[in-house]
Amino acid sequence: MPFASRAGLRRVVAAAVAAPSVHNTQPWRFRRVDDTTVELYADLDRLLTVTDPLGRGLGISCGAALFNLRLAVRMTGHDPRVLPLPDPADRPELLATVRATPGGPPSADERLLHDMIPHRRTSRFPFDGRPLPRNVLVDLVNAAHDEGATLLLVKGGTARRVLDMVAEADDTLTADPAYRAELARWTRSESGPDGVPGHAAGPRPRTATLPMRDFTTTPLRNGTPPAAIPTTHLHDGAPGTRGFAVSGGPGGEVADFEADPQLAALFTRGDGPGDWLRAGQALQRVLLTATAHGVAASMFSQPLDLRPPQHRGDKAGPFGHVQMLIRFGYGPPVPRVPRRPVYEVLDRRGPRHA
Structure with missing residues (x-):
């Protein structure tokens, strides 16, 4: 056993x-x-x-x-x-x-x-813009379906509208001091057993075409004074195939990101605890499938983070409820982020009794 x-x-x-x-x-x-x-x-x-x-x-x-x-x-x-x-x-x-x-x-x-x-990572680095082959996209869609979820590719004008929505949500969230304080709690200047270390941050986009969150001390896009802005994404690095040049000093690197990001939205029929657990299993099957194809990924959750609790679960579209926005592409290799040791998360004792 x-x-x-x-x-x-x-x-x-x-x-x-x-x-x-x-x-x-x-x-x-x-x-x-x-x-x-x-x-x-x-x-x-x-x-x-x-x-x-x-x-x-x-x-x-x-x-x-x-x-x-x-x-x-x-x-x-x-x-x-x-x-x-x-x-x-x-x-x-x-x-x-x-x-x-x-x-x-x-x-x-x-x-x-x-x-x-x-080998699976989450990459906040630029992708080279190559489109994913059809067979890869089919495998990703099927991976979500195998776990009872729906992965819908987001293209063209819809993709740009989604990214605009992410950017607006990001600005709104990062203007909240309580939100920034919570993010700062999980941002690490050096590597530790948890949280987001600096090497996972990636460079800032040279233009505003892709609303990647900024881990560094930098002005907000709306002109608010500088504030520490970590990220809410799922983090820990990404596989890749090509090198990408960045410029700028420590903590201020900038780079050109892909002009037309390849996006997908992950849906579940419901929006309760069981659906969130299902979404996580589907997300991981999708990410491991992408890794097997040499495809990198990163996640956007800002619009979902912004939804007030009283309104979560009351707006289902034809595919259900969006649980995650995913960006796919081919990017440079990045290091993993740390994990807590197994002994910290494992209790070998018998079951709890009421």
Whole structure:
């Protein structure tokens, strides 16, 4: 059984915690119940109370970790049986119970996605503008569908309108002192076990065509005085194929980003805790599939962060609710961001009792 030995349990959890998370907060904990069962908990001490009061971003982050955990269980020849939100009334922080049952050997596709876990990154660097081939786009769309979500490509004038909406939301959010303070809490000048280190920031766009968030001390686009502006994206680097020149001094690098970013929106039918967990699993399958194709990705969530809690979940379009905006392309290699050690997120004791 995958959770019977200390080494086996650590391998599975180590794969899970390699998932992306908002601000690299890593808002998860794992509890071994017995040789066949592990529980996934939200670490509410790492909830972004200003940006994410309902826990949407936290749920998506934990969903990404859950997908990695599922893949790691499959590598042992077991099937992960997932029960989402098994005790919402008494233990809302318990997001999922995963029970390993005997199964067949992993498929070639499962092995490939599992192999991509340590190589997946989130890149805030320029992409070279090459369009993704049709077969790659089809694979990305199918990856989301396999997890019960919808990935919709956003093109042309719609893409520009979406980016304008992201830019407007970014300016609004960063004008809020409480929001900036929360972002600053998770920004690291040096590498640490969590948060967003400087090497993951990337350069600032030379023009305003792409509203990438600025980690550095820089004026806002609307002319507000300088303020520290970290990011709300899911972070930890990205694969790539070509070098890109940047200019400027330390903390002030600028670069030319792609003129026509390739965007996609990830939808779920509903907009509650179960849907956020589903969105995270779909997002991670999409990102690992992109990594397997040598495609880099970054995420935009500013318009979703800006939505007041009382209005989240009440506006469904034909595809449902948008949970994440994703930018795809081919970019330079970037380093990973750190992870908390497994022992910090793993509780080997038996199940909690009421």
